[in-house]
Amino acid sequence: MKDVLLLAYRDIKERKARTSLTLLGIAVGIAAVIALMSVGYGFEKSVTGELVEMADLIMILPGKASLGGDYVELGSFNERDLKDIERISGVKEAVAMASSMEEVEYRGEKTVVDIIGIEPREISAVFGDIVKTEEGRGLRENDHKTCQIGHSIAKDYFDEEIEVNDRIKIGGSKFRVVGILEKQGGFKSGIDSEIFVTSGDAKGILGNDDVSQITVRVRNIEEAEEIADKIEERIDENHKLDDFTNAMTMGSAIEQLKTVFALLRAVLIAIASISLIVASIGIMNTMLMSVMERTHEVGIMKAIGAKNRNVLSLFLMESGMVSMVGGVLGCVLGVIGANVVSFVIGAAFGEGISAIVRAEVLLGGIAVAVLVGVLSGLYPARKASKMSPVEAVRYE
Amino acid sequence: MIRAENLSKVYRMGKIEVPALRDVNLEIEKDEFLAIVGSSGSGKSTLLNMLGCLDKPTSGAVFIDDVNTASLSENELAEIRREKIGFIFQQFNLIHSLNALENVSLPMFFAGVGRDERMKRAAELLAKVGLEKRMHHKPSELSGGQQQRVAIARALSNNPEIIIGDEPTGNVDSETGNAIMDILKGLNSEGRTVIVVTHDAEIAAHAHRVKRMKDGRLLEQ
Ligand SMILES: Nc1ncnc2c1ncn2[C@@H]1O[C@H](COP(=O)(O)OP(=O)(O)O)[C@@H](O)[C@H]1O
Ligand SMILES: [Mg+2]
Numbered sequence: 084m085k086d087v088l089l090l091a092y093r094d095i096k097e098r099k100a101r102t103s104l105t106l107l108g109i110a111v112g113i114a115a116v117i118a119l120m121s122v123g124y125g126f127e128k129s130v131t132g133e134l135v136e137m138a139d140l141i142m143i144l145p146g147k148a149s150l151g152g153d154y155v156e157l158g159s160f161n162e163r164d165l166k167d168i169e170r171i172s173g174v175k176e177a178v179a180m181a182s183s184m185e186e187v188e189y190r191g192e193k194t195v196v197d198i199i200g201i202e203p204r205e206i207s208a209v210f211g212d213i214v215k216t217e218e219g220r221g222l223r224e225n226d227h228k229t230c231q232i233g234h235s236i237a238k239d240y241f242d243e244e245i246e247v248n249d250r251i252k253i254g255g256s257k258f259r260v261v262g263i264l265e266k267q268g269g270f271k272s273g274i275d276s277e278i279f280v281t282s283g284d285a286k287g288i289l290g291n292d293d294v295s296q297i298t299v300r301v302r303n304i305e306e307a308e309e310i311a312d313k314i315e316e317r318i319d320e321n322h323k324l325d326d327f328t329n330a331m332t333m334g335s336a337i338e339q340l341k342t343v344f345a346l347l348r349a350v351l352i353a354i355a356s357i358s359l360i361v362a363s364i365g366i367m368n369t370m371l372m373s374v375m376e377r378t379h380e381v382g383i384m385k386a387i388g389a390k391n392r393n394v395l396s397l398f399l400m401e402s403g404m405v406s407m408v409g410g411v412l413g414c415v416l417g418v419i420g421a422n423v424v425s426f427v428i429g430a431a432f433g434e435g436i437s438a439i440v441r442a443e444v445l446l447g448g449i450a451v452a453v454l455v456g457v458l459s460g461l462y463p464a465r466k467a468s469k470m471s472p473v474e475a476v477r478y479e
Numbered sequence: 480m481i482r483a484e485n486l487s488k489v490y491r492m493g494k495i496e497v498p499a500l501r502d503v504n505l506e507i508e509k510d511e512f513l514a515i516v517g518s519s520g521s522g523k524s525t526l527l528n529m530l531g532c533l534d535k536p537t538s539g540a541v542f543i544d545d546v547n548t549a550s551l552s553e554n555e556l557a558e559i560r561r562e563k564i565g566f567i568f569q570q571f572n573l574i575h576s577l578n579a580l581e582n583v584s585l586p587m588f589f590a591g592v593g594r595d596e597r598m599k600r601a602a603e604l605l606a607k608v609g610l611e612k613r614m615h616h617k618p619s620e621l622s623g624g625q626q627q628r629v630a631i632a633r634a635l636s637n638n639p640e641i642i643i644g645d646e647p648t649g650n651v652d653s654e655t656g657n658a659i660m661d662i663l664k665g666l667n668s669e670g671r672t673v674i675v676v677t678h679d680a681e682i683a684a685h686a687h688r689v690k691r692m693k694d695g696r697l698l699e700q
Contacts, residue, residue: 097576383572386533387559387586387633390554472560473534476572 098373105362105369106409109456112359113413113448117440119351124439125425127344133271134337137213137337139175139304141311142320143168143267143297143330158327159293160318167317168297173306178205179294181285187278188252189241196236197277198253200285208297214274215346219247219262224279230258234266235275251276299330359451362409363459370402370463381467382475391468398464399457406456410449417448480509480645480672481530481641487541488525488695499525500536501695509640512667514683515676517692524645526692529673530641531566532556543641546576561590565634569646570625573618579605579629580614586636604632608662624655631655631662642666644675660685 145158154347165179186193203222222231230253237245237260245251258280267274286292299314301307311330318328374381381394409429421438429436488500499522507513517523528534529541532548541548542629551559560566573582583601584592588602592600605614608628618626627647634642644663648656660675661683667673675686683689 379572380574383574384585384589385557386531386560386566386568386572387589387639389589390555390557393589471534473528476533476568 096475099368101366101369102405103373105365106405106412108365109112109359109360109406109409109452110363110412110416112355113410113452114416114420114453115355116352116451117414117417117444117448118424118438119355120173120348120444121417121421121440122424122428122436123183123348123351124441124444125421125436127341128439129436131337131340134333135338137333138337138405139301141299141307141314141329141332142333143299143314145295145328159295160328161294162292164318164321165294165297167321168314169297171310171313173302175300175302176205176225177299178202178210178298180280180296181282181289181293182295183285185254185288187236187240187250188246190243192241192243196272198285198288199277199279200282200289201279206279207327214267214271215265217265218263219260221262221430222279222281224281226261226284228256228258228284229261229280231262231264231279232260232282233264233275233277233451236278237263238477240276248416253277253280254291256287258284261319277287299336304334307334311335311397315385320477322430359455363455366402366406366456367463369405370398370460371466373401374398374463374467376468378470378478380477381470382472385470385472386476394468394470395464398467399460402456402460402464403453407449409454409456413452414445414448480513481505481507481674482542482545483526483530483607484540484542486526486536486541488522488529488534489537499695500529503695504531505690505697507672509672510667510670511631512664512673512685512687513675514686514689515674515692515697516678516680516683516689518678520669521692522695523573523692525695527645527674527676528644531564532559533566539569548700561586562637563639563641565631565637565639565642566613567627567630567634567642567647569649571618571623571630571650573626573629573633575618578617579610581634582629583632583636584616586633590637601632601636604635607630607635608632624651624658625657627655628662629649631659636667639671641672641674644673646676646678648677648679653679653681656682 085322121306130254143160143371148233160179165177168174168177178201182194183198184196187196187198201222203224203226206222216231217234219231222229227404228249232245232251237319242279247258247260247263250257250259251260264279280288282292301310311332314330315328318330319326418440421440425438483503483505486500486505487498488502490499491495501522503526505526515523515526526535529536532541532543535549543563548559550558556649567569574585577585580598580601583604584597587597602611602614605611605628608631610625610628610632613621613625613629616625618629621629627650631647642663647663648659651659656679662673663673664685675682
C-alpha cells in the first residue's frame, strides 16, 4: 500500500503543472459546496435562532394565518375564548391583544399606527423575556392613558424623537409615554412600529372589547402542537364555525423554515455540484493522459509480472491521492470563502451573519472529492490495466 | 522445461498479414543455455515473447513445465511471468521514476513480498551484479551497461527458473556485453535455464546450443 502510494506520488510529482490544475479544479468544486453550505447553515441559524427563544409560544389568530402575516380575517375573539384557553391544561399564560390602526399625533405631526391593547399583568408573563424595555418602564395594571412605544415610533416616525414622559395623542385622546421598547428587528420588527396601551384604554379607543389575537405560553414545548389543536377545537366550537381560528406554534414555524432552508441548501449544492462534475471530467482527462504517457511503463510492469489489478490500483491510487489533496485544499478554500461571503452579505445588508462550518461538512467534502476522483479514475485505470504487455512495451 | 509446438504467429496490419513465426518446434531443457541467432526481422523477438508468456501465438502452443500456457487466464500468465521467468530487454526497460533498488524490488512488490525483505533482497541482487554503490541512482544516472545490470537484477528478484534475454547486449559496448554474458553464464551454472537472442556470433559462442532463425523458421544448426 505504502509503496503504491509512493509510486503514484512519484508519477504525480513528474507532472506537477497538470496535476496541480486538476487538483485546483477539484478544490474549487469542493470549496464551492462547503462555502455555500456553511453560509446556508449560518443564515438558517441566524433566522431560526430568533424564533427558538419563542418556541414555547402559540399565536392564535382568527382566520387562516400564515407566517408572512397575511391572513384572511374572519372575525375576533372574545372574553370567553380567553377564559376557555386559560383552562386548557398545559397553558401557562394566555394574553389577549386588541389591535387597531389609529391616528397618532405628536407635536402637531400626524400618522397612522397600529395600536395594541394588552393586559399589563400578562404582557410580562408572555413577552417579558423576549421584548425588553429600553427606557422608562413597562405598562402597569392601574395605568390610565399611558403607553409604551416601539423603537421606530420613538426614533423614526416623527421629525422629533419621542422621549419618555412625552405626551402623544392616540385617536384624539392624550396619552403619556411611559416606556420605549428595545429595537427588535428581524422577525419581531413589527413590534418596533407598534404602540402598546392597557386593555382598558384600548376599549376606550376602539369602542369595543374585541380581541384580535391571543398569545399563549405553554409549560412544556413538547405539548405545544397538541395544545394548539385543542385551542383551535375549543374556539371553533365557541364560534360554531369549522375553521374559525388558527393556532400556530413557533415550533412549527421553525420546522417550516428549516424545510425551506433544507430545500435552499439542496438547490445550492446542486449548483455547486456542476463544478464538481467539471472537476471530475478534469481528473478523467488528466488520468487518461497519464495512462497514455505511461503506456510503456505499464507494459514493463505487466511484463515483469504485474496483474491487471496491480496496475488498476496504481492508477486509482493516483487519482485518489490527487483528489484527496484537492478535497483538503477545497476545505481550506471553502472555509475562507464561507467567511468572505458572510462578511460581504453582512456588509451589504447590515445583518451580521456568521457562517457555520460543520466538521461533517468538511469530512463529507473530502469524502466526495475522493469518491469523485476514484470514480473518474476508474475508466482510465481500467484502460491501463487491460493493455497487452508486448504492445505496451513497444509503445514509445 | 519449455516446449514450443507448431508455434505460428501472424501479425495483422490492417489488411496485410505478416507471418512472423512459421511452425516453430523447440524444446529447451532445464539447465540449458540456448542462444538464438538470426538477422533482424527473422522473428527472434516474436518467439521470445511467446516463450516468455508476453504474447499469445496465432496457433500452436507453449508448454512451461508441461503446462499449456494457452489454457491459462491473464492472471495466471502474469503469475508465471512474475515467478518463473525473468525477462531482460535490449532497451533495459527500467522505470525511470524509480531508483535501482526500487526497480529491482518491483516484481517482489507485485508478488506481495514485505517491504523490508524486498529491500534486503534487492540490495543483495544489485551487489551480485556489481552495483552495490549505485543502489539509489535513477536509471538516467546510470550507464547503459549499469542499467542492463539493474534489469538483470530485476529479472532475478523473484528467483525465476528461466531467464530470457532479447538482445541483452545489443545496446552496450562489446566489453560490457561480455561482462553481461558472464553474468548470464553464472546464472546458468546456478541451475537456471537461459535463453538469449543475439546477432553477435561471439556472444552466441558462450551458449551450449545455438539455433538460427530465418524468415520465421528455426533452422537446425
Ligand atoms: N507488433 C507487430 N505488428 C506487426 N508486425 C510485427 C510486429 N512485431 C513484429 N512484427 C514483424 O514480424 C517480423 C519479426 O519481427 P521480430 O520478431 O521483432 O524480429 P527480430 O526480433 O528477429 O528482429 C518482422 O517482419 C516485424 O516487422
Ligand atoms: Mg528483436
